[in-house]
Amino acid sequence: xxxxxLVTGGAGYIGSVLTAYLLDxxxxxxxxxxxxxxxxxxxxxxxxxxxxxxxxxxxxxxxxIGIDTVIHCAAKSLVKESVxxxxxxxxINTDGVRILLEAMADAGVKNIIFSSTAxxxxxxxxxxxxxxxxxxxxxxxxxxxxxxxxxxxxxxxEGLAAITFRYFNVAGSYQSSDDQLFFENHKDETHxxxxxxxxxxxxQGNNQIDVYGDNWxxxxxxxxxxYLHIVDLAYAHLLALTNxxxxxxxxxxxxxxxxxxxxxxxxxxxxxxxxxxxxxxSPARKGDPAVLMxxxxxxxxxxxxxPEASLNEIIxxxxxxxxxxx
Numbered sequence: 001x002x003x004x005x006l007v008t009g010g011a012g013y014i015g016s017v018l019t020a021y022l023l024d025x026x027x028x029x030x031x032x033x034x035x036x037x038x039x040x041x042x043x044x045x046x047x048x049x050x051x052x053x054x055x056x057x058x059x060x061x062x063x064x065i066g067i068d069t070v071i072h073c074a075a076k077s078l079v080k081e082s083v084x085x086x087x088x089x090x091x092i093n094t095d096g097v098r099i100l101l102e103a104m105a106d107a108g109v110k111n112i113i114f115s116s117t118a119x120x121x122x123x124x125x126x127x128x129x130x131x132x133x134x135x136x137x138x139x140x141x142x143x144x145x146x147x148x149x150x151x152x153x154x155x156x157x158e159g160l161a162a163i164t165f166r167y168f169n170v171a172g173s174y175q176s177s178d179d180q181l182f183f184e185n186h187k188d189e190t191h192x193x194x195x196x197x198x199x200x201x202x203x204q205g206n207n208q209i210d211v212y213g214d215n216w217x218x219x220x221x222x223x224x225x226x227y228l229h230i231v232d233l234a235y236a237h238l239l240a241l242t243n244x245x246x247x248x249x250x251x252x253x254x255x256x257x258x259x260x261x262x263x264x265x266x267x268x269x270x271x272x273x274x275x276x277x278x279x280x281x282s283p284a285r286k287g288d289p290a291v292l293m294x295x296x297x298x299x300x301x302x303x304x305x306x307p308e309a310s311l312n313e314i315i316x317x318x319x320x321x322x323x324x325x326x
């Protein structure tokens with residue numbers, strides 16, 4: 001009998017890819033989303049869909065009947081917005097998890113895989129960042145996620161089985177077995193790779209790209225980040241489904257374990273897309289760390305997971321998705 005999964009936020013980028021990927025691997029998937037930021041046409045046509053807010057406990061409980069595992073992707077995720085509207089981030093990202101956990105308890109669902117973020121670490125002094133690094137978020141987004149992680153851990157003390165994934169920079173697209181293409185399509189794009197590609201499509205030849213600082217203590221003076229292909233991320237979730245253990249919240253970083261500078265990423269985009277980018281050096285943004293990289297030994301050792309895609313493959317895959325918006 002197929003396992004039945006509930007993917008919250010399944011109309012968003014990561015949730016829609018996870019839905020398609022898990023359907024391709026033999027799981028039955030129910031998508032739950034309120035469509036405030038997600039897109040209904042991003043939901044795999046093979047999935048069942050329930051339009052419900054993560055804050056609606058009664059309807060959540062009804063949607064959870066018969067579910068084996070919840071994959072919780074629904075969240076607010078813009079750092080700048082979180083600073084301006086911290087109460088909304090607490091409501092959706094923290095209270096939303098509390099309400100979901102209560103609904104799961106009422107429906108008898110004992111398994112959850114939670115989408116968290118590297119933002120919980122704040123300004124980590126040691127790179128790459130391991131899961132044992134102190135949790136010291138520096139913005140309301142990171143704080144809302146770290147508080148949610150603690151709620152999940154508390155429920156594990158009562159018999160819940162959980163895996164928490166702390167995402168670094170995720171990009172790329174996924175083509176399902178029935179030829180649907182799932183890709184990143186945010187109204188307010190803040191991630192480097194899709195942001196640059198949207199600019200290429202929109203500007204049609206100007207291709208002006210801001211580089212925030214060129215005198216960081218890195219190999220070429222620009223910030224260094226860790227990029228992971230969305231399919232590698234999806235594979236980690238597939239492995240997680242058979243690695244859940246009662247009484248435990250297992251925490252794993254999901255990144256490539258390799259750092260690329262902003263200028264290296266822009267050079268690779270030029271090579272893949274076949275355009276020339278106009279780099280404009282702008283003042284460094286307050287709060288940006290020079291380097292942000294994931295230590296991924298724990299996921300390799302305990303899940304048997306290893307990311308496969310190169311930066312070139314991530315960028316090529318992202319471009320295939322972004323071209324759909326042109």
